[in-house]
Amino acid sequence: MSIQLQEGTLAEFIQPNVNPRAGGTKIDFGDPNIVVYGAATAGKSRSINFPVGPLDVYNDLTGFMGAYVPNPDVRRSTGYVGVIPWIDDAYPGKAEARITFVGALEGFKVLPVQVPLFLWHTNVTPVGELAAARRYTTQARVAALHEIQRQLDKEKAAFAQRSIAMVVTELTDQLGMSQLVLARALNVSPTAIRKWRRGEAARPEHRDALASLGAFARVLEHHVHDPAGWIEIPISGQATVTPLDLFEAKRPDLAVLFAAGVSDPDETLTSFVPDWRERFEPDGEYEVVRLKDGSRSAVPRVEGHH
């Protein structure tokens, strides 16, 4: 699906009185797969209230991670707003997106997919654009974390309905999670995990933690091929922290954000603890090597040897 827009004023794309939202207006982009609604207050000012607009976009596009960067300068002067290109790129087949505009429409343009650079930069300095991008990224990150937490809560509720033996079996036998990992994640002994697997009762806080772990694994499945293996691999070569450590520290959302490719390792670990480089530095004295017989051994690091 490719969206080709004509260049022109936003008003040209509006069909009045179609938006189901009160006071809104449907904006027809000429593609039946994309429906965008605008709630316009024509004739009052030429500002766009982005705190409403982008947040509304997040709500309607589940998992939205696009690069819709509002141009702060359009609030103050004639400008341009690119609203469409990411829909097709990030969400092929997405049937509907709703964007709420508050402000005057006259004088604003909907740009074609390929925005000429000279046009985009008409009223924006590179510094202003970067500042806007950063503001927007912060907003988007908050929204993404909120959405991840919602997914985790939903999955956790489903796991909480099952027997503890079923959950343990699902995590170990189907996902391939180690019982040692379960024990570590829940801060219990491996023996406790075995007892639960046999159907023995668990304390409520352990049932709750196990449901959280199940939810964590299920949400990760949307982003990584093998959650059970992935959670044990360090996030960065510069630290020993693994996604499992994030779960243990009650920050599975950061791990999911990383799994989704939204956060890079540095960003993820800095969000976890700012001084991660000092606190979780890899062993600088010894390294694990494989010997000729296939076994592993810890040997002193030799400078320049890898």
Added chain:
Amino acid sequence: MVVAHPSAMRRGAQLEPRARAAPVIPISGLSKTKWAAGHFNVFPLPLLHVIAAENRFELDQRAWGAHLELAAPADTTTLDVTRRVACLSPEGVHLLLQRLVHADTRAPIRLDTLAAVFAPKLEELELLESWQEELVAPVIAQGGDVAATLSRAAEAFEAFVASASTQNGESIRALLDDPRRASEARRLVAAEIRRRRARDA
């Protein structure tokens, strides 16, 4: 207390004829702070009496510890599985190995490094325990000899993990040696346990 590291005390499915062991005795004058700063020849077992009670053994509530200075080879035929009072957790194994290396060499090896060295072996032992629990327990419940049944099951496990289990001819053991594929090994072992249980039902 057997203090041999996991790779050194087994040969295939069977125990080596000898394994390093240290006597467990009451240790006086030991505390969390003192343990960290000294007493390098002692491996404290502060909750031994608690764990022992969970396993239906009675021990005095004392400050037990393994005296590493007195560690020596022990005949493994004298080890009685029905008399196993307690078993170290993986973290406990790492701590013990760290203590042993330091007691012998004064070289401080980080726990995460030791964990990386022994991860495949501990994973394999965990799978062996699941194997025993799922496949041996029903036999013993019907009156089978504990030691002999465990030994046979261990041999069957050894044969399974050493044989080709994937389409590419890789063994479970080879998969366990790759952190990115260890979960695949666990799924394969779980499936094999289910298959054998269904067969034997």
